[in-house]
Amino acid sequence: MTITGNPPACRVDLDKRPARYLVIVDDRDAHTSWAERSREDRLPQRRVVYVERQVDHPVVSQLQWDELEGDCRDAGGYLSLLxxxxxxxxxxAFLARREFAVAGAVARMGEVIDSHLEYGGRGWIAIRIADGGSDGELYDGHEAARAAQVHPERCTYFPISPLTPWTVRECEELLEFETHRLHRCMDHATPTCH
Known part of the structure; x- marks a missing residue:
């Protein structure tokens, strides 16, 4: 396999049966330019370099894995095989990009909460569902937090206190739930968002 930086030509599996896919990603420079790095609303994005369906036969599958893993090492160690x-x-490819975006949002949400709790902050906070960021303010209540947002429907609101710290898993579960709510996936028996 030669890594060109271009995504592979579109391949269609008309059966749409679940299968294992090997995905090579480049997280080295998630921002593409200095201007993008300086924009607050610009979120880092994972670049998917290559996607290949994993072979079902275990021996051939291991050879396939070894070859792609070797290509990642040969590229200087900045590529990852997932x-x-x-x-x-x-x-x-979508799942690889989504995983990176969710991890970033969860980390930002945790940092926002920790920055308030570090100084004993108590109050209500508004967290943007898309990126886990905040306006940096603590509010007296839910309505005050909601009223201060430009797009209140794109945020989630909850109280924080040093008595109830948040775990990474709790941040992830809240953002996932709110994403489903925002996209109206909860209107069905089971969430259908991807």
Missing amino acids: TYTAVSYAHA
Whole structure:
């Protein structure tokens, strides 16, 4: 395999059955230019370099893994090989990008909460669902936090206190739930967002 930096040509699996996909990603420079680095609303994005369906046969699958892992090492160590269960090449690439975005949002949300709790802050906070960021303010209540937002429907609101610290898992679960609510996935029996 030669890593060109271009995504592979679109391949279609008409059956859309779940399969294992090997995805090579580049997280080295998630911002593409200095101007993007300085914009507050610009979120880092994972670049998907290559996607390949994993072979079912265990011996061939291991050879396939070893070859792609070697290509990642040969590229200077800045590429990573990941696996996803997906229904297509595009779905696997989407899952890789989404995983990176969710991890970033969860980390930002945790940093915002920790920055307030570090000084004993108590009050209500507004967290943007898309990126886990905040306006940096503590409010007296839910309504005050909601009223201060430009797009209140794109935020989640909750009280924070040093008596109830948040875990990374709690941040992740809240953002996932709120994402489903925002996209109206909860209107169905089970969430359908990807």
